[in-house]
Amino acid sequence: MKTAYVVGSIDVAEIALWAFFLFFVALVFWLRREDRREGYPLEDEINGFIESVGGPLSTALPKTFRLPFDRGTVSYPLPREEGREPVDIAAKRYENFPGAPYVPTGNPLVDGVGPASYANRAKWPDQDAHGRARIVPLSTEDHISVWKGGPDPRGMKVTAADGKVAGTVTDLWIDRAEHQVRYLQVETTGGKTVLAPMAMASVSTSGVSIDAINAADYDAVPQLASATEITRYEEERVIGYFGGGYLYANAGRQEPIL
Numbered sequence: 279m280k281t282a283y284v285v286g287s288i289d290v291a292e293i294a295l296w297a298f299f300l301f302f303v304a305l306v307f308w309l310r311r312e313d314r315r316e317g318y319p320l321e322d323e324i325n326g327f328i329e330s331v332g333g334p335l336s337t338a339l340p341k342t343f344r345l346p347f348d349r350g351t352v353s354y355p356l357p358r359e360e361g362r363e364p365v366d367i368a369a370k371r372y373e374n375f376p377g378a379p380y381v382p383t384g385n386p387l388v389d390g391v392g393p394a395s396y397a398n399r400a401k402w403p404d405q406d407a408h409g410r411a412r413i414v415p416l417s418t419e420d421h422i423s424v425w426k427g428g429p430d431p432r433g434m435k436v437t438a439a440d441g442k443v444a445g446t447v448t449d450l451w452i453d454r455a456e457h458q459v460r461y462l463q464v465e466t467t468g469g470k471t472v473l474a475p476m477a478m479a480s481v482s483t484s485g486v487s488i489d490a491i492n493a494a495d496y497d498a499v500p501q502l503a504s505a506t507e508i509t510r511y512e513e514e515r516v517i518g519y520f521g522g523g524y525l526y527a528n529a530g531r532q533e534p535i536l
Contacts, residue, residue, distance in 0.1 A: 311338045315354040323376045347409045386526045387519050394522020396514035403507045406455040411507045416450040434485045442493035472499035491523035
């Protein structure tokens with residue numbers, strides 16, 4: 279009768295190899311489950327039908343996050359129908375095949391098509407470490423001022439992409455946390471007060487130039503609900519509106535260079 283050895287043919291190197299293999303397989307499954315908290319389930323590009331979410335190895339369990347400054351909680355992944363982007367948009371596919379470009383059917387800047395698109399972010403202001411609204415008008419902040427060695431945009435005319443005057447800068451919206459100008463407050467020639475992203479503006483002693491949109495487009499810039507705060511959702515709308523102008527403001531921008 280032969281003597282049986284339970285671990286007689288197993289050494290430390292083999293145990294380490296199998297342990298690494300099992301750990302790596304578990305890690306891959308864990309990562310694939312975690313990356314499905316947003317953007318899933320997928321939907322068909324042609325008809326918009328929601329595809330299968332997959333089995334338990336490809337479906338993440340809900341995880342709840344506590345938001346800062348008593349903003350409540352949020353859980354991901356969301357239920358199957360919640361948080362889904364609308365299928366019907368103000369654009370049509372140029373050709374009926376997956377990957378075909380979309381052509382706007384209305385005003386793409388207002389409808390949020392292409393580069394003018396935006397995310398439905400939280401409808402409260404971004405906050406600094408102290409819980410205060412992070413981006414506010416300079417006129418409401420006593421501890422920040424414009425450097426006297428450079429041009430002050432306030433009072434300057436804003437020249438649009440078509441070379442026409444769109445309005446006058448009446449205030450600056452500054453970032454309390456980083457001490458930067460984020461938006462120019464512009465009173466349009468039509469009498470409306472709108473914000474324009476500072477990152478898209480060119481400021482000199484002769485005035486302010488923003489080549490994103492035309493002068494006539496300023497009156498349709500998304501409005502703010504408050505005169506002293508801007509929510510994250512409103513920031514998305516404003517930046518998306520101006521960003522979309524680099525493609526849709528003029529017909530010539532939509533054509534190929536060559």
